[in-house]
Amino acid sequence: MFPGPTLEVRNGDSLEVKVVNKARYNVTIHWQGVRQMRTRWADGPEFVTQCPIRPGGSYTYRFTIQGQEGTLWWHAHSSWLRATVYGALIIRPRLGESYPFPKPNLETPIVLGEWWDANPINVVREATRTGAAPNVSDAYTINAQPGDLYKCSSKDAGETNLLRVINAALNQPLFFAVANHTLTVVGADATYIKPFTTSVLMLGAGQTTDVLIKADQRPARYYMASRAYQSA
Structure with a gap:
């Protein structure tokens, strides 16, 4: 699947994403633009916030979206793997709240x-x-x-x-x-x-x-x- 799956969440949601590495390279996943409030170990840069996920291994990322609405994305953060390993992260308003502009079709x-x-x-x-x-x-x-x-x-x-x-x-x-x-x-x-x-x-x-x-x-x-x- 390319690009990777689109993740759709709401402001305030907590995410738990298990990444299983079936490739032949070490890999991590970075959540581009997400404010990692007290969850910096889930940010994803290789050898900065975590060791890479080795081939055949897995890692579970846990973090909460706080005060953000709109579009971000996720991608591999090991060498140039993010050239092909990436996808959208869509953050909608909390339930009962709306966009600050007319709702699109x-x-x-x-x-x-x-x-x-x-x-x-x-x-x-x-x-x-x-x-x-x-x-x-x-x-x-x-x-x-x-x-x-x-x-x-x-x-x-x-x-x-x-x-x-x-x-x-x-x-x-x-x-x-x-x-x-x-x-x-x-x-x-x-x-x-x-x-x-x-x-x-x-x-x-x-x-x-x-x-x-x-x-x-x-x-x-x-x-x-x-x-x-x-x-x-």
């Missing part, structure tokens, strides 16, 4: 990632050996698809969709846009913000942004696209 995680025509572990090992910067990825992906391969979604005119956009790239800032549509930004990194509109997002590696998009254009097919930031 739909919610959709949009995970921006990378793809190498090589084992990412070997890519970073080669960089370490030579002292050079690691090679950039061979392609960029949206929900694991590198091109026009994702099943087209159907939206009725006037519907509002909450897109939960995650930049799961290793190091690369990414732009994101939807053709002919305006995005209303309502949250970032599991924190609500004063809404504003834009035609394009820029997310640093690891960042998340929640945006509302309304199907207010004439019926047609509209591409969403992601592009890497490039500078001279």
Whole structure:
């Protein structure tokens, strides 16, 4: 399964997640952006808050979501395993509470990632050996698809969709846009913000942004696209 499973919780929920390592590498799981209040041993950085989970081993993470609502994500935190081991963490309001904006008709995680025509572990090992910067990825992906391969979604005119956009790239800032549509930004990194509109997002590696998009254009097919930031 790629990306990994989406975890859906509420503000105030306690999580207990058992990770069984069936890979051939040591691994840990980091909960990107989660405020580990008195549970720092559940944060996940390898050799910082825990020893890695060895192949065939397991580890259970226990922590509570406190005072956060919106979108975060989880990923491997051992070498470059997070190039392919990651998924969304959606935090909804407590029961009986609502969003500080009109409730959307739909919610959709949009995970921006990378793809190498090589084992990412070997890519970073080669960089370490030579002292050079690691090679950039061979392609960029949206929900694991590198091109026009994702099943087209159907939206009725006037519907509002909450897109939960995650930049799961290793190091690369990414732009994101939807053709002919305006995005209303309502949250970032599991924190609500004063809404504003834009035609394009820029997310640093690891960042998340929640945006509302309304199907207010004439019926047609509209591409969403992601592009890497490039500078001279």
